[in-house]
Every structure is written in C-alpha cells, then in structure tokens.
Amino acid sequence: MQPNSTVQDMALRALDSFQIEIPSWGFANTGTRFGKFLQPAAASTLEEKFSDAGQVHKLTGVTPTLALHVLWDLPKGVADAPAVRALESRHGVAAGSINPNLFQDQEYKFGSLCNPSADIRGRALAHMLDSIAIATELGSRDISLWLPDGSNYPGTQSIRKRIEWLEEALVRTHQSLAPGQRLLIEYKPFEPAFYHTDIADWGMSSHLAAAAGPQARVLVDTGHHYAAQNIEQIVAWLLHTGMLGGFHFNDRRYADDDLTLGSIDPYQIFRIFHEIQLSGFGAIQDVAFMIDQSHNLKGKIEAMIQTVTTAQELWLKAALVNRDELERLQNQCELVKAEELFRGAFWHDVRPLIREWRASKGLPADPLAALADSGYVQRISAERGARLAPVSSYA
Ligand code: PSV
Ligand code: MN
Numbered sequence: 001m002q003p004n005s006t007v008q009d010m011a012l013r014a015l016d017s018f019q020i021e022i023p024s025w026g027f028a029n030t031g032t033r034f035g036k037f038l039q040p041a042a043a044s045t046l047e048e049k050f051s052d053a054g055q056v057h058k059l060t061g062v063t064p065t066l067a068l069h070v071l072w073d074l075p076k077g078v079a080d081a082p083a084v085r086a087l088e089s090r091h092g093v094a095a096g097s098i099n100p101n102l103f104q105d106q107e108y109k110f111g112s113l114c115n116p117s118a119d120i121r122g123r124a125l126a127h128m129l130d131s132i133a134i135a136t137e138l139g140s141r142d143i144s145l146w147l148p149d150g151s152n153y154p155g156t157q158s159i160r161k162r163i164e165w166l167e168e169a170l171v172r173t174h175q176s177l178a179p180g181q182r183l184l185i186e187y188k189p190f191e192p193a194f195y196h197t198d199i200a201d202w203g204m205s206s207h208l209a210a211a212a213g214p215q216a217r218v219l220v221d222t223g224h225h226y227a228a229q230n231i232e233q234i235v236a237w238l239l240h241t242g243m244l245g246g247f248h249f250n251d252r253r254y255a256d257d258d259l260t261l262g263s264i265d266p267y268q269i270f271r272i273f274h275e276i277q278l279s280g281f282g283a284i285q286d287v288a289f290m291i292d293q294s295h296n297l298k299g300k301i302e303a304m305i306q307t308v309t310t311a312q313e314l315w316l317k318a319a320l321v322n323r324d325e326l327e328r329l330q331n332q333c334e335l336v337k338a339e340e341l342f343r344g345a346f347w348h349d350v351r352p353l354i355r356e357w358r359a360s361k362g363l364p365a366d367p368l369a370a371l372a373d374s375g376y377v378q379r380i381s382a383e384r385g386a387r388l389a390p391v392s393s394y395a
Contacts, residue, residue, distance in 0.1 A: 007320065011353040012360075014319030017281035020249070020311055021096040021290040023067045026304055027052040030294040037296055040385025041377050046073050046080075047087055048384065052301050054091030055376055059367035060308045061358070065096030067144070067290055070131050071104060077130050081137040095138040097184070097246075097290060100131040103148035103192070111149040113169040114162035114198045121165055128173045136178050142246065142288055143177070144219055146186040150193025150200075162198050167211050174213035184219040184245040184288065185209050189226060191256060202234045206243045217245025221292055222269070223256040224248075232271040239279055246288030247272075249311065258293045260303050262310040269311070270346050273318035281319075301377060305367050313350050320345040 027043040029036055043049040053066040074080040088094050102112035102124050110116065112124035128145070135143050147166075151157040174183055187205040188197055199205055202218055209216035218238050225231055238244035249269070251259040262269055276283055289311070295303040321342060329338035355365045364370035371377065 008353070010319055011316055011350070012357060013281060014277075014316050015312065015354065015357045017284055018312055018315045019062045019064060019284075019289065020308055021065045021067050021288065022053055022056055022063045022304055022308070023069075023290065023292055023294070024049040024053070024073050025067075025069055025294050026291065027300050028072070028294070031296050038388055039300065040381040040388060042300060042384065044384065044387070046083070048380070049073070050087040050091040050093060052304075052380075053093045055301060055371065055374075056304050056308065057093050059364055059370050060305060060312075061361050061363045062312065063093070063304075063308055065094050067097045067099060068095055068134075068138075068140075069099045069101055070127070070134065071101040074134055078133050078137050081134065084138060095140055097142040097144040097288065098131050098135040098138070098140050099144050099146070100128055102127060102145075108148070110157075111162070111198070113147060114149040114165050116157070116161075121169065125169050125172060128169070129176050132173070132176045132178070132181065135181060141180060142182050142184050143173075144184040144186065144246070144288075144290075145173075146188065146219075146221075147199050148192050148197075150195070150197035152193055152195050154195055157196075159196060159198075166198055166208060170208055170212035170216070174216055177213075177215050181215060182245060183209070183212060183216040185212070185216060186219040186221055186224070186248065188221065188224040188256070202238065206238065206241065209243055209245075218243045219246050219248065219288075220244070221248035221250070221256075222272075223250045223252040223258065223292070227254070231268060232275050235272050235275045239275060239283075244287055246290060248290050248292030249307070250291065250293045258295070260293065260295075260298070260310070261291070261307040262314060266310065266314055267346060269314045270318050273315050274321055274342075277318050277321075278323065299377060301371060302368060305371060309354075309367060312354060316350040316354060317345050317348060320348055320350070 027049045029038050029042040031037065043052050050066060057063045068074060084095050102108060107120050107123065113121055115121050131143050177183060185199065185205045185208050187199045187201050189200045190197065199208065205218040209218055220235060222231060235244065249261050251261055251264045253264050276287060291307055293303065293307060326338060326341055329341060358365055
C-alpha cells in the first residue's frame with residue numbers, strides 16, 4: 001500500500017485514467033448451445049443496444065464507447081453508418097471497436113480466411129475490408145478480429161497452408177487500414193473448433209500481428225486460455241514486446257464462460273492490471289479495455305454495471321501497490337514482505353474512495369442501486385417484453 005497521504009491523489013488519478021468499452025452483444029438475447037432463456041429487457045434493435053449502453057455510461061461515467069459487431073449491428077455495412085451516428089448523439093455513447101463477423105455464414109463451415117477455397121477466403125477478406133471501411137466512416141480506431149477457423153479432426157486440414165493463407169489475408173487487411181487505425185488479433189485455443197484453431201494462443205497472434213504490419217496488435221480475451229494459464233505473464237510479455245493491443249474482459253471457471261468480471265477470480269484481474277500499471281497510467285491509451293460478455297441468466301444491464309464497477313475497483317486496488325517499495329523487496333528477495341505488500345493492496349476496501357470519486361463527478365454513489373431506482377429496466381421490460389410470445393403452460 002502507498003502511504004496514506006498519497007492514497008487519495010493516486011486514487012483520483014487512477015480512476016480518472018480508467019475507461020472500458022461495453023459490447024453491443026451484451027444487451028441482446030443470447031444463450032448457450034443448448035438454448036436461450038429470453039429476457040424481456042433484452043435489446044433487439046441497435047437503437048435499444050445504444051439506449052442500454054447509454055444507461056450504463058450515464059450511471060458509471062466510464063463506458064463512453066460501444067463495440068459493434070458487423071453483421072449483427074450493421075447488416076448493411078457502411079450504409080448503416082448514418083443511423084449509428086444518430087444513435088451516438090441520441091444516447092451519448094460513441095461507436096467503439098468494429099468486430100468483423102467471420103463465423104455465422106454457411107460458407108464458413110470449413111473456415112473463413114483459412115478456408116481451402118480461394119473463393120471463400122476472398123469473400124472473408126472482402127468482409128475484413130468492409131469492416132475497415134465501417135470503422136473509417138465511424139471514426140473507430142480498432143478493428144477487432146476474432147477468427148473462428150480451425151478443424152475438428154487430425155489430418156483433415158493442412159495447418160501449414162492455413163498459416164500461409166492467414167498471413168496473406170492479414171497483410172492485405174493491414175494494407176487497407178487508415179492511419180491511426182489498428183488491427184487487433186484475438187486468440188482462442190478451442191471452440192468452435194476442437195482439434196486445432198488457426199489462432200490458438202498469444203504467440204500465434206503476436207507472430208501474425210508482426211507479419212501483418214506495424215498497426216497490428218494482440219487482443220487478450222481473458223476467457224480464451226487453458227485452465228491455470230498465467231495470463232498476467234502473457235500480458236507482461238506483450239507489454240515488453242509492444243504487442244499488447246487490448247482486452248476482452250470476462251471471468252471463467254472452465255472455458256469461455258462469459259461470467260461477470262471478478263466473479264470467480266478477482267485476484268487475477270488485479271494481477272493483470274498491476275502489470276499494465278507498471279508502464280504508468282498513460283499506457284491505457286494504447287491498451288483497449290473492452291468487455292466481452294453476453295449474459296443468459298443475469299440481467300444484462302445489471303451484469304454490465306457489475307463488471308464495470310468491479311473493473312474500476314480492481315484497477316484502483318492495483319494502483320495502490322507501492323511499486324517502489326515492491327521493487328526494493330523484490331530485489332532483496334524479501335518474499336513474504338513482497339507478497340504481503342501486493343496482497344495488502346488487493347484486500348484494501350477501495351469502495352469508499354470510488355464513492356468519493358463518483359460524487360466528485362456528479363455520478364451516483366452506487367450505480368446498481370441507481371439503476372434499480374431509475375425504473376429503466378422495468379420500463380424496457382414492459383415495452384420490449386410485449387414482443388415476446390406468451391410462455392406456454394407446462395401443465
Ligand atoms: C469469441 O468467443 C469472442 O470472444 C469473440 O471476441 C467474438 O467477437 C465475441 O466472442 C462475440 O461472439
Ligand atoms: Mn472475445
């Protein structure tokens with residue numbers, strides 16, 4: 001922990017430096033592969049997603065942008081941009097990262113940018129270029145690629161050829177980026193493919209980003225790792241090599257579970273934030289903090305607010321680590337003292353400091369309680385829920 005006199009200052013600077021992007025798909029009905037439980041408050045239109053995102057930003061003050069998924073949110077591509085602009089000003093939230101969709105069309109059954117068919121690879125590349133055009137039109141900095149490609153059975157695909165196709169496609173994608181835009185390359189070791197995925201880990205993402213060009217970086221989705229993997233070590237390496245582009249935050253117990261941040265392992269996010277803050281609060285400008293969660297059981301707006309406020313708490317806890325003292329203890333191999341200093345910051349209750357910060361910004365002290373008091377969820381549940389077919393009786 002820092003000495004008391006500096007805690008207040010540090011807290012204000014840390015909280016002022018922190019923003020996080022919310023995903024449009026977090027407000028829509030989604031499910032597991034076994035089915036969907038529909039929520040009356042779920043958003044169906046882009047207008048409703050912007051409206052919900054506007055509520056989260058109004059109550060937390062730290063979510064000024066909304067990540068958009070191309071086919072889900074912008075089915076007409078660039079032609080949808082004027083509508084998005086209107087929604088931005090109506091709801092006080094700007095379009096954020098643009099997420100291409102290379103996973104839902106039938107033609108992608110055997111892959112998109114890595115499909116053995118040159119024709120299908122070409123169509124997937126064209127979608128990447130369309131996504132860049134949308135980002136340019138909307139002024140979005142980041143095009144955030146998650147590639148679902150892979151195979152389910154050994155020997156059924158050439159892993160090596162697919163690497164070459166992917167490199168070629170990403171180089172061509174990169175050539176279309178406008179100055180200041182970035183291509184973020186996400187990795188995932190499993191799902192939907194279960195034998196191999198074409199971008200399985202941070203090493204592959206990092207290689208592909210370097211091969212694509214100087215505006216490409218790695219995106220770390222915290223749910224996209226094998227159990228027990230040391231994610232903060234990956235983050236440290238990506239910071240060291242200048243390849244860290246951003247995060248998709250969520251928590252998990254088993255796989256890509258999409259649980260609210262910190263619900264299972266808040267200490268892990270604290271450790272990740274500590275690594276980032278070693279580069280100073282300024283580092284966050286080059287690291288896009290985004291949420292990637294889609295809730296099936298919890299209320300969607302509530303879950304988003306829980307995640308945002310938990311992220312703020314963990315960011316502030318990490319800021320309270322006395323780094324000079326920690327470095328001294330590390331150099332002297334004072335293991336217990338170093339660990340206790342580190343853990344001490346994690347266990348510090350930062351909620352009073354955050355409430356003070358919120359008050360200073362004119363924000364509600366407790367965003368979840370303010371959401372409940374506002375009646376917003378009840379109102380949209382009544383309005384949107386009327387569209388749901390009546391639930392049939394099980395009797
Ligand atoms: C895939 O699991 C993923 O994490 C990618 O980031 C997608 O864009 C997102 O989920 C939504 O499908
Ligand atoms: Mn993701």
